[in-house]
Amino acid sequence: MSDNKLHISRSHLHYLLKQMLRIRRFEERCVSLYSEEKIRGFLHLYNGEEAVAVGVMQALTPQDTILATYREHGHALARGIAMNSIMAEMFAKQSGCSKGRGGSMHLFDSKLRFYGGNAIVAGALPLAIGMALADKIQQRNAVTCCFFGEGAVAEGEFHESLNLAKLWQLPILFICENNLYAMGTALALEESNQNIHVKAASYGLTSEVIDGMQVVNVEAAAQRACAAIRNSQGPHFIECQTYRFRGHSMFDSQLYRNRNEVEEWQAKGPIVQLTQWLEETHQIEAQDLQNMEHAVEQEIDAAVDYAENAAIEPVEDLLKHVYTEVSDD
Amino acid sequence: MTEVSFREAFKTAIVEALSDDPRVFLMGEDVGYYGGCYAVTKGLIDDFGPQRIIDTPLSESGFVGAGIGAAIGGMRPIVEIMTVNFSLLALDQIINNAATLSHMSGGQVSVPLVIRMACGAGKQLAAQHSHSFEGFYAHVPGLKVLYPGTVADARYMLKMALADPNPVIIFEHVMLYNQTGTLPESNNIAPMEKAVIRKTGKDLSIISWGGCLYKALQAAELLEAQGYAIEVVDLRCLRPLDSQTLIDSVRRTHKALIVDESWKSVGMSAEISAILAEQALWYLDAPVRRICSVEVPIPYAGHLEQACLPQSKQIVDIALEMLTAPEQVLKEEL
Numbered sequence: 001m002s003d004n005k006l007h008i009s010r011s012h013l014h015y016l017l018k019q020m021l022r023i024r025r026f027e028e029r030c031v032s033l034y035s036e037e038k039i040r041g042f043l044h045l046y047n048g049e050e051a052v053a054v055g056v057m058q059a060l061t062p063q064d065t066i067l068a069t070y071r072e073h074g075h076a077l078a079r080g081i082a083m084n085s086i087m088a089e090m091f092a093k094q095s096g097c098s099k100g101r102g103g104s105m106h107l108f109d110s111k112l113r114f115y116g117g118n119a120i121v122a123g124a125l126p127l128a129i130g131m132a133l134a135d136k137i138q139q140r141n142a143v144t145c146c147f148f149g150e151g152a153v154a155e156g157e158f159h160e161s162l163n164l165a166k167l168w169q170l171p172i173l174f175i176c177e178n179n180l181y182a183m184g185t186a187l188a189l190e191e192s193n194q195n196i197h198v199k200a201a202s203y204g205l206t207s208e209v210i211d212g213m214q215v216v217n218v219e220a221a222a223q224r225a226c227a228a229i230r231n232s233q234g235p236h237f238i239e240c241q242t243y244r245f246r247g248h249s250m251f252d253s254q255l256y257r258n259r260n261e262v263e264e265w266q267a268k269g270p271i272v273q274l275t276q277w278l279e280e281t282h283q284i285e286a287q288d289l290q291n292m293e294h295a296v297e298q299e300i301d302a303a304v305d306y307a308e309n310a311a312i313e314p315v316e317d318l319l320k321h322v323y324t325e326v327s328d329d
Numbered sequence: 330m331t332e333v334s335f336r337e338a339f340k341t342a343i344v345e346a347l348s349d350d351p352r353v354f355l356m357g358e359d360v361g362y363y364g365g366c367y368a369v370t371k372g373l374i375d376d377f378g379p380q381r382i383i384d385t386p387l388s389e390s391g392f393v394g395a396g397i398g399a400a401i402g403g404m405r406p407i408v409e410i411m412t413v414n415f416s417l418l419a420l421d422q423i424i425n426n427a428a429t430l431s432h433m434s435g436g437q438v439s440v441p442l443v444i445r446m447a448c449g450a451g452k453q454l455a456a457q458h459s460h461s462f463e464g465f466y467a468h469v470p471g472l473k474v475l476y477p478g479t480v481a482d483a484r485y486m487l488k489m490a491l492a493d494p495n496p497v498i499i500f501e502h503v504m505l506y507n508q509t510g511t512l513p514e515s516n517n518i519a520p521m522e523k524a525v526i527r528k529t530g531k532d533l534s535i536i537s538w539g540g541c542l543y544k545a546l547q548a549a550e551l552l553e554a555q556g557y558a559i560e561v562v563d564l565r566c567l568r569p570l571d572s573q574t575l576i577d578s579v580r581r582t583h584k585a586l587i588v589d590e591s592w593k594s595v596g597m598s599a600e601i602s603a604i605l606a607e608q609a610l611w612y613l614d615a616p617v618r619r620i621c622s623v624e625v626p627i628p629y630a631g632h633l634e635q636a637c638l639p640q641s642k643q644i645v646d647i648a649l650e651m652l653t654a655p656e657q658v659l660k661e662e663l
Binding site: 065096097098099100101102106108109110115116117118120123125126127128129130131132133134135137138156157160161163164167320321322323324325326327 | 354380385386388390391392393394395396397398399400401402403404406421422425426430431432433434435436437438439440441470471473492493494495
């Protein structure tokens, strides 16, 4: 259970750092696996945005529901889906977390209430409304947390959903990962008003904008919002200002932004920032960092090994899962 | 045996569902205080309250998506979309989410959602309130598509749809709401996914469903007066399609005439024709014929609207052409 107080113990800070490193190194490994053609299809990497998923996830309990986008490896890892099953999914194997039917963009784990992995921009927002409505009707004291990028703000479903969330006073936490580019289109070319959190406020949601590159900051904001939501204070909205270090997908030559801009953001990246601060305040030793990196590398090696050796689904099973079988109860 | 209207049958089904299962709720535009655009849900908000009869904003994508989410979250929502044309605003949710989530998640997610929508022409509602898009939806794996054409199906198909763990769409033809029919006393009704032979005959099969079924039955009676025994097949469920019943019927009658209120090109009638061509060609004694709507957006003017739609007389005329032996036609032409 999370509580209102923010954990800022040394061990918790180390935990946050490790979670972000797991995501970063996982994504980096995905790049090489992609060039080896082990991973195919579209691959959207989360490098640079790790603080958002990791920070927000600290505020969520196992009863809470998560919906994410097609850039969701980080969220899946931070939620606790086993890296083995995520990597196996990337490798299109039957033991993948979506049995190889979803791939990188559609990671699912219903036991962890992780409902995708949605590759339609803003497509998960209405689903989040429904999941929260179901919780409210069934009097489950749970939060539905919906992640999406700032590109979703231009979609009608964003506005329909925010209106419904407030109208029905639903227990939802909207997390807008504002990484400044909807694929290759800058926010200024998309939105007449670029203050996204203001749009949410205009629907009556409690809304704020935060520095999404500082994981502690993100966690604090998410803890506050979740506490309020659990206290029947209705939907909350957090705009996390962040940046995507890599291209939109593996096919992006990044003509729409310059190298300097990327480097400026990289200098204030979430892992760099936290590591520097921990070092400056003597809360981490070089050996701790090495150990952490080593453990992460081992976990990734094991996941790749697992995925390599996992079985593919027999083609005879192709028609499975299109429909849920009718049970006799 | 009691005489009821389709409207009453649909409503009774909703009342039963709400009474039997606390997980069921109804939401849509004007379903509550207004009583439903076609008055199907009139008075339900008084009996069940605004928690279970939820008036939604005009956000089709939003509230259909909310229905999907609520279904995943353990509820059994019935979502009403005022008319099939408005459902196009929710196509993203229906096709990209409702139809895919089970498969995309490797079977982890079920979407036990029912979507009801009014459809069809005949009320001079013109080109944005009158169409028959059941073929669009029947095209999509992951969805189930029902189209009741009898009061018994209007009364009982909702229960079967709610018992199904998949997203089910139910079409309600606007011209049927006021029609009445005899409701069987018992719950003796064919399974949801089975086509039903509404009338048996040996000379020709008329294949139809939903809003055209009564026209097919009228035509069959007129033809019977002329000495022909016509079989009428009611498809009821357009996905999955019970092709076996179709093929069996054609095997008996050797002639197939499809009556479909949607456009002919690339629609349900084309699909059925293809099934018969692939699986029943050797049983056929005549080319398959189709009567569909004329390929224009439905016009406002009443006479033009009626000229668009399949009519009983047209069914009789085409059937007679098919029933008349080619030699005889040739002789007459000479």
